[in-house]
Amino acid sequence: MAPEEGTETSRLLRNFERRFLAARAVCSFPWQSLEEKLRDSGSELLLDILQKTVKHPLCVKHPPSVKYARCFLSKLIRKHEAVHQEPLDELYEALAEVLTAEEPAQCHRTYLLPSGNSVTLSESTAIISHGTTGLVTWNAALYLAEWALENPAAFTHRTVLELGSGAGLTGLAICKMCHPRAYIFSDCHSHVLQQLRGNILLNGFSLESDATTPAQHTGHNTHNSESPMVTVAQLDWDVVTAPQLAALQPDIILAADVLYCPEIILSLVRVLQRLSACQKDRRVLDAYIAFTIRNPETCQLFTTELGQAGISWEAVPRHNQKLFPYEEHSEMAILKLML
Template identity: 65%
Template sequence: MAPEDHEGATSLLQSFERRFLAARALPSFPWQTVKHPVCVQHLPSVKYARCFLSKLIKKHEAVPTEPLDALYEALAEVLMAEESTQCHRSYLLPSGDSVTLSESTAIVSHGTTGLVTWDAALCLAEWAIKNPAVFTDRTVLELGSGAGLTGLAVCKACHPRAFIFSDCHGQVLEQLRGNVLLNGFSLEPDTPTDPGSPKVTVAELDWDEVTASQLSTFQADVVIAADVLYSGEVTLSLVRVLKLLSDCQRKNAPDVYVAYTVRSQDTGKLFITELDRAGIYWEEVPPHTSKLFPYEEHSVIVILKLVLSHHHSI
């Protein structure tokens, strides 16, 4: 999205807010919000649009004012539309650019959780955007990329030299490649990239099978992972990978950032226990307050910085 489009979106929002606070008649509102250029190009879920418009119409009908034809027309259009198994979510970046993801409309599809975006991925993306120097001109490896939100935000806002997305499930990798292409990055190794645009690859990486030598070929300066601690088994597999990274890059071990949502008192406890057992130093990154992206208000999200060496200094 071009900067002028971003300015337009900002003024549209302010116009909406001003009219709401002044209790202006609903027909005067800038309803073209739902015709935002990003929204027109990458449609959200039909079910979501239907619910949104139905709610809006109920609110509108609850006040004594003229019927708003535009709302009823929009709802009629949505009611006629067929629900797809894929929908889009778009996230606006401070630069005015946006990250758009094609996601599965099923929350857990094909036996994997990697086809949807989770809160810790949004939180880690926000932290990255506010700390671009961690990634600028460096090679970044993402473990368990899922739909690709965090990595795409890093690629667009932090100017890494190279970015390796990775996951192990075939369906997730297929969707991930699609999302990388959807956001304007090439996966062809010989395609010239724009100056400042990172070299992007998508790798199949099974945490239980990968070897130290395979990991060393990535030559990662930074390793990131978000919302990957959803079971004890997976947590142990992740620590295995971190130990391998520590062993194969003892001289220049990468900086590692792992973000997870605290869903129960046990979330993260096993991870921290296993990190201590492996001799991997960790510290909690101070939480950031301002939110760039909308996610669950009451989510408790932790970002840990790990040091993969035996020298416990940061």
């Protein structure tokens, strides 16, 4: 195999690995490239893809939904049959295993980090479950995590408060790669918080006491001095009290994909104002808000409300690296707010 062919094959395998572990849409895989490769190769490539996907150690330990694995294997078999006449037993055996498996209420997505480490999340198999969208990971959380990993100095030895943490992808990636002193995950929905705590433990972090108790996050994690102190706070933006916010004392604030309706935007701006007012030394508090641009009017409402609240902001330049697989057509942005 020529060096360039080996590089292309490695890139193809990596693409399949990242997309399958993250359970991205089956139609988004580079099927055309695979079919072209299969015409010039034997079954070894398909066996390699099996090892990088369904039989990947991370997938075996933390599997995606049964329906997803079934759809993926069915597509892989069709591509094989379109090119090769001889059946590949390993493909059919893998499909048979999936066909006999039961679909659980929770599935897993795993995101590979540049360090070789990974973040694994347990998510609901339903996009909207228990009346909330916080049980799955949205694109802006991936986009914000990418930016954070490219700018680790913004978080090193600092206390981070994340608003609307959802399944926890952004915070877990930062905790594993950016060396914050403390990280406060927060959300308001009880089912989200329950799953969030589970994902934090799943990724090897210890949980401290409730973050809304004063002075709980100022030291290091007693279990591992190299790890950040990780806490979870139940924060309802409309009812959280000034003493609760004052107890958090973050150095930096994050939020991803929380600009999805006017009511939420108004609540977010109000809680940002209160957080700013709670700063003991009146220093400028930076907040980074990432969002998918679905409706320009929603984005306009957010910036208008920021202006009326006296909160200055600027757009963050697009970052260079694309570490995580998400929809290519999604337009995303990050605003830096100065509170």
